[in-house]
Amino acid sequence: MRTVRAVNSMAYSAKIGPSILSSDLSCLGSECVRMMECGADYLHLDVMDGHFVPNITFGHPMVECLRKSVGQDPFFDMHMMVSRPEQWVKPMAAAGANQYTFHIEATTNPGNLIKEIKESGMKVGLAIKPGTTVEELAPWANQIDMALVMTVEPGFGGQKFMEDMMPKVSWLRSQFPSLDIEVDGGVGPDSIHKCAEAGANMIVSGSAVIGSDDPRSVIALLRTAVAEAIQKRSLDR
Numbered sequence: 001m002r003t004v005r006a007v008n009s010m011a012y013s014a015k016i017g018p019s020i021l022s023s024d025l026s027c028l029g030s031e032c033v034r035m036m037e038c039g040a041d042y043l044h045l046d047v048m049d050g051h052f053v054p055n056i057t058f059g060h061p062m063v064e065c066l067r068k069s070v071g072q073d074p075f076f077d078m079h080m081m082v083s084r085p086e087q088w089v090k091p092m093a094a095a096g097a098n099q100y101t102f103h104i105e106a107t108t109n110p111g112n113l114i115k116e117i118k119e120s121g122m123k124v125g126l127a128i129k130p131g132t133t134v135e136e137l138a139p140w141a142n143q144i145d146m147a148l149v150m151t152v153e154p155g156f157g158g159q160k161f162m163e164d165m166m167p168k169v170s171w172l173r174s175q176f177p178s179l180d181i182e183v184d185g186g187v188g189p190d191s192i193h194k195c196a197e198a199g200a201n202m203i204v205s206g207s208a209v210i211g212s213d214d215p216r217s218v219i220a221l222l223r224t225a226v227a228e229a230i231q232k233r234s235l236d237r
């Protein structure tokens with residue numbers, strides 16, 4: 001007998017989150033609104049402290065202003081490229097962040113930090129730098145909402161996509177079939193198919209989206225590539 005499976009039965013879906021790092025930082029509010037109007041599913045906000053990474057961006061006061069400016073709707077995924085990520089959990093929650101994505105390399109106690117983030121009402125993302133193995137993330141995978149596999153060295157937008165990170169994504173997808181898996185760094189129309197085939201479903205794209213004359217089309221292209229890969233994976237099961 002032929003088995004009919006719903007093609008959208010996967011627990012995760014394709015989501016595109018522009019990184020506003022590459023936008024005109026003097027107009028962050030309107031840039032966020034523009035990205036949402038162009039079809040973004042969420043906004044990826046890169047927080048850098050000049051210590052964990054060799055660059056500085058912004059902190060919770062900026063996030064609070066952005067939240068007031070753009071309203072309650074856009075989902076803010078905070079990519080916390082900071083040392084001592086513990087210290088910003090409560091301020092970020094109060095500022096209106098929805099998800100707190102910290103780096104495993106920046107803490108000695110991921111379990112406690114995961115607990116604190118959940119208690120503050122935010123979702124939990126756990127990120128690994130290119131030099132960190134996926135086995136270091138794995139013990140926490142059942143406690144988090146999202147795993148972030150960095151596809152550049154964190155610190156700057158506009159870098160080249162590291163294809164050799166894809167085995168980490170494939171392994172995570174095979175072990176944790178319903179986990180949200182995000183890729184970040186150098187992702188755009190040229191690299192999206194590798195990410196989608198490996199099993200990533202949350203796609204951060206900075207320069208490829210923001211720098212485009214037609215961000216709406218780029219976002220749609222990225223989402224279609226991921227949605228098709230999810231559908232294929234579902235049919236192959």
Ligand SMILES: O=C(CO)[C@H](O)[C@H](O)COP(=O)(O)O
Pocket residue numbers: 019021022044046079152153154155156157158159184185186187204205206207208
């Ligand atoms: O975390 C980051 C850098 O550390 C950024 O999110 C990332 O670089 C996005 O920009 P692009 O798509 O241009 O690489």
Ligand SMILES: [Fe+2]
Pocket residue numbers: 019044045046079184204
């Ligand atoms: Fe990022």
